[in-house]
Amino acid sequence: MSPHMMAEPLHVYLNDHLTGAFGGAALADRMARTHPESRRAVELHRLARDIQQDRDDLVRIMQRLGVPVRHYRTWLGLAGERLGRLKPNGTLLRRAPLSDLVELEMLRTGVEGKAALWRALRAIADTDPRLDAAELDRLSARAADQARTLNHWHREVSEAVLAHPAETRRGDGASRTWP
Numbered sequence: 001m002s003p004h005m006m007a008e009p010l011h012v013y014l015n016d017h018l019t020g021a022f023g024g025a026a027l028a029d030r031m032a033r034t035h036p037e038s039r040r041a042v043e044l045h046r047l048a049r050d051i052q053q054d055r056d057d058l059v060r061i062m063q064r065l066g067v068p069v070r071h072y073r074t075w076l077g078l079a080g081e082r083l084g085r086l087k088p089n090g091t092l093l094r095r096a097p098l099s100d101l102v103e104l105e106m107l108r109t110g111v112e113g114k115a116a117l118w119r120a121l122r123a124i125a126d127t128d129p130r131l132d133a134a135e136l137d138r139l140s141a142r143a144a145d146q147a148r149t150l151n152h153w154h155r156e157v158s159e160a161v162l163a164h165p166a167e168t169r170r171g172d173g174a175s176r177t178w179p
Contacts, residue, residue, distance in 0.1 A: 014062050015070045017117045021055035024110035028052075031103055040153065047146060054114060057139060061121070064130045097161045104157055108150045115143035 028048035035041055062069060118140040125131035 010065065011067045013117075013120075014058070014065070014067050017114065018055070018058055018062065018069065020110055020113060021051075021058055024107060024114070025052045025055045027103060027107055027110070031100075031107070043149070047149065050142060050146060051111075054139065054142065057135075058117075061131070061135075065128075066130075101154075101157050101161045104150060104154050108147065108154060111143055111146045111150060115140060115147060118143060 025048070028044075028051040032041070032044040032048040035044055038044070059069060118136050121131055122133060122136040122140065125133040125136055
């Protein structure tokens with residue numbers, strides 16, 4: 001098998017993940033900006049920064065591997081995040097509490113996919129000197145921490161939105177689902 005044929009799946013795989021990374025970073029940033037008054041605001045901003053850093057780390061890894069970034073794919077990730085805002089959420093003109101729950105689930109899915117990416121790269125790090133096993137272990141650990149945080153928040157927001165829906169609205173129409 002030619003080296004080109006062996007490299008091609010890696011190129012596609014990493015660009016697929018980069019597309020998701022751009023969308024996930026944009027979603028995390030928007031979630032942080034949407035809840036500036038919550039007691040979790042600092043954690044949301046930290047998570048958004050970490051996810052942006054993970055995206056940047058992926059770009060650097062792609063450069064080391066000689067995988068070209070397909071820039072049109074990064075725009076697809078950003079467009080996908082924006083299109084995700086159009087989902088039916090029970091209201092037409094304002095943000096609904098259900099939006100918080102759905103966005104958390106989308107972000108959790110992205111973080112779980114990112115953790116799988118780091119594990120997949122780690123599986124070949126011992127035979128590819130361009131990959132740094134310690135870096136991939138660190139990225140995997142950070143993804144696991146992010147997943148734990150999102151799982152905890154998911155439980156809290158699920159309870160607020162699904163078990164006590166009337167308590168999640170303020171008089172101004174804003175959401176109170178983030179404790």
